[in-house]
Amino acid sequence: MKIAGVIAEYNPFHAGHAYHLSQTRARTGCDFIVVCMAGSFVQRGEAACLSKWARAEMALRCGADAVVELPALFAVRPADAFAMGGVGTLDGLGVDVLSFGSEDAGLPRRLAELRRDEPPELAERVRKNLAAGMSHARAWGAAAAESLGVDPGQIGAPNTILGAEYLRAIGLLQSGMEVEIVPRAGDYHDASLPDAPSADAPRDPSRADEPSGETIFAGNVCFASATAIRAALREGRRSEALACVPAEARPILAHAGAMHKPDDLLLARLRGMSGAEIAGLPDVAEGLERRILRCAAGAPTREALLDALKCKRYTRARLSRILAHAMLGMTGALVRRHPRPEYVRLIGMREDARPLMRELSRRARLPLFSSPAKLAGNEIFDLECRATDLRALMCDAAEERRAGQEFTQKFVRL
Secondary structure, rough: OOEEOOOOOOOOOOOHHHHHHHHHHHOOOOOEEEEEEEEEOOOOEHHHHHHHHHHHHHHHOOOOEEEEEEEEHHHHOHHHHHHHHHHHHHHOOOEEEEEEEEOOOOHHHHHHHHOOOOOOHHHHHHHHHHOOOOOOHHHHHHHHHHHHOOOHHHHHHHHHHHHHHHHHHHHHOOOOOOEEEEEEEOOOOOOOOOOOOOOOOOOHHHHHHHHOOEEEEEEOOOEHHHHHEEEEEEHOOOOHHOOOOOOHHHHHHHHHOOOOOHHHHHHHHHHOOOHHHHHOOOOOOHHHHHHHHHHHHHHHHHHHHHHHHHHHOOHHHHHHHHHHHHHHOHHHHHHHOOOOOOOOEEEEEOOOHHHHHHHHHHHHOOEOOOOHHOEEEEEEEEHHHHHHHHHHHOOOOHOOOOOOOHHOOEEEEO
């Protein structure tokens, strides 16, 4: 039996994700696909637009055979920790091949090799870029682009960075997983979402694998970025968002409730923390805690706080994660105690994937759980419970705001 693995957020699941799953099956010849998916919060420090159970069901309806969780301890972290969490989880299950998308199939491998064997001149370029006021991520990216002879924008593409970190994590874990890189369609950052085409004027589906910046149509489905879909949902353009989701998953997205911004939750938390507590959050250094305390005292919203905090040394994404760490109670000490995944939690599966589950039970080197009760008291899972309870308070519908959903939501089974 050949098992492929995918690491994802599915925030939300859309046509491009379905395309990736179908390409993974076709390219690898696998019998089953396991998705390791972020839970209630995602890497950029924001709450997921749908619950983990809704997103898992969308994936299972559209090509995945089983969905396991990437805990918040790894999901709401920089690319290297995110990758270690995802690769470590799939490797711990005994997955044969990791499949991921990238704008340039060759660049993640070259970047991973550079990360593994950094030449002395690269470190010197990074130091010069830091002295010029760049954040460390941008300083390293600009230096790496110069070393590899590519445009810095290519290095900065999220799928390139994550892809390189996936490969690096495979090496660090000494994993035997193979790698399949699927050319990515569309622009990750493109927030535009044109009207869906009419059913009688479809575009050629074969164009879906072209890594262009435009939105791509295939039949009556729009290939657009998750960023654009979330924007459409926030602005009430639900029909346009639904056009970007496979038909099998549309009913789930159609019933998604509205969400509030976490402004008061975040500011109340920050204004109740001491400087020492903020300094103990992951990635807080160089006296940043003083700046956060000062800005939080006057900022009226989360976005205003991020605007006040952002500077050359700290990217908005890094600051957003730090704010999420504060809300979740994720400390640097907790991160250091758990550098790699220690268990695998199954969120959902297809009924016809029972042979897969028997095989995973045989192969897995990490304990595999489907019952949350068996994880009670584990501090990685305790953080997950806080994340889910916090996301619940951002939901508009009363039934979605209750606490303890980790123990009351049903296991997804199709």
